[in-house]
Amino acid sequence: MPSCRPLRLANSIYNRFVQATTWLTVGAIAAGALVLAGLAYWELVVAEGAHLGQRVVVLLYDWTAQRYESIKKFDIEYEDRALGQPLALALRRITPCQVLDVAAGTGRLARSLLRQPAFAGDVVNLDLSKAMLLHTRHHQSQHARRVHRVQSPASRLPFVDNTFHAVSFLEALEFLPDRKAAVREAVRVLRPGGWLLLSNRVGPDVPWLSGMTFSRPEFLAVLSELGLCEIDVQPWELDYDLAWARKPL
Numbered sequence: 001m002p003s004c005r006p007l008r009l010a011n012s013i014y015n016r017f018v019q020a021t022t023w024l025t026v027g028a029i030a031a032g033a034l035v036l037a038g039l040a041y042w043e044l045v046v047a048e049g050a051h052l053g054q055r056v057v058v059l060l061y062d063w064t065a066q067r068y069e070s071i072k073k074f075d076i077e078y079e080d081r082a083l084g085q086p087l088a089l090a091l092r093r094i095t096p097c098q099v100l101d102v103a104a105g106t107g108r109l110a111r112s113l114l115r116q117p118a119f120a121g122d123v124v125n126l127d128l129s130k131a132m133l134l135h136t137r138h139h140q141s142q143h144a145r146r147v148h149r150v151q152s153p154a155s156r157l158p159f160v161d162n163t164f165h166a167v168s169f170l171e172a173l174e175f176l177p178d179r180k181a182a183v184r185e186a187v188r189v190l191r192p193g194g195w196l197l198l199s200n201r202v203g204p205d206v207p208w209l210s211g212m213t214f215s216r217p218e219f220l221a222v223l224s225e226l227g228l229c230e231i232d233v234q235p236w237e238l239d240y241d242l243a244w245a246r247k248p249l
């Protein structure tokens with residue numbers, strides 16, 4: 001009778017091979033899933049969809065609109081000290097005055113400005129996300145007649161040149177595919193002598209946001225190339241620089 005040993009050996013080698021390839025496949029699938037999850041986290045959470053286009057950014061903001069305020073946890077005193085009070089002071093001699101908040105989100109700028117007794121004017125909240133704009137109404141009902149909502153892209157503002165006494169553009173420049181053109185558009189609708197408030201992202205996430213932010217020297221260069229004067233750039237919040245600049249008379 002022939003020995004079964006070679007057959008058993010072959011069987012055992014085959015079984016080990018099947019086991020090894022199964023584990024390798026499972027490992028490769030798990031590694032792939034981890035890489036995909038990492039990419040999705042980076043693109044959808046860190047970069048907030050910016051590399052995937054305007055539609056994805058707006059869709060993400062439509063989805064998060066209801067939670068935006070609780071995520072941001074705006075501190076009223078800080079908001080007033082950094083935004084509302086200095087802007088109301090800068091605009092105190094102008095009545096009535098018109099302010100535009102580009103990519104206004106849930107209307108933080110309008111809220112802070114309208115809390116200032118020195119401010120006598122209206123604010124236009126412009127955003128591309130309808131859900132974010134709906135929340136401006138929710139948060140600003142006591143000033144309903146002084147707050148206006150416009151759904152529009154920041155890259156093409158539906159206003160004639162030299163309309164507003166101040167234009168703000170906070171925490172949003174990084175979502176625009178052509179940042180320089182977006183700043184030019186904000187300056188276009190600003191009146192001579194008017195103030196621009198513009199943020200540029202600078203925090204620790206910047207290396208992950210390739211092509212979405214200006215370096216500090218670039219930011220200053222863009223503001224001066226547009227002919228703005230009285231430029232002052234200061235660190236703001238954790239992740240931004242905030243520029244104040246004036247359109248010459």
Ligand SMILES: C[S@@+](CC[C@H](N)C(=O)[O-])C[C@H]1O[C@@H](n2cnc3c(N)ncnc32)[C@H](O)[C@@H]1O
Nearest residue numbers: 061103104105127128129153154170171172175
């Ligand atoms: C981080 S939030 C900032 C909102 C507000 N400025 C603030 O500081 O709380 C970014 C906002 O930009 C808006 N946005 C993004 N891309 C836009 C675009 N191309 N045009 C207009 N708004 C845009 C989003 O819908 C969102 O409301």
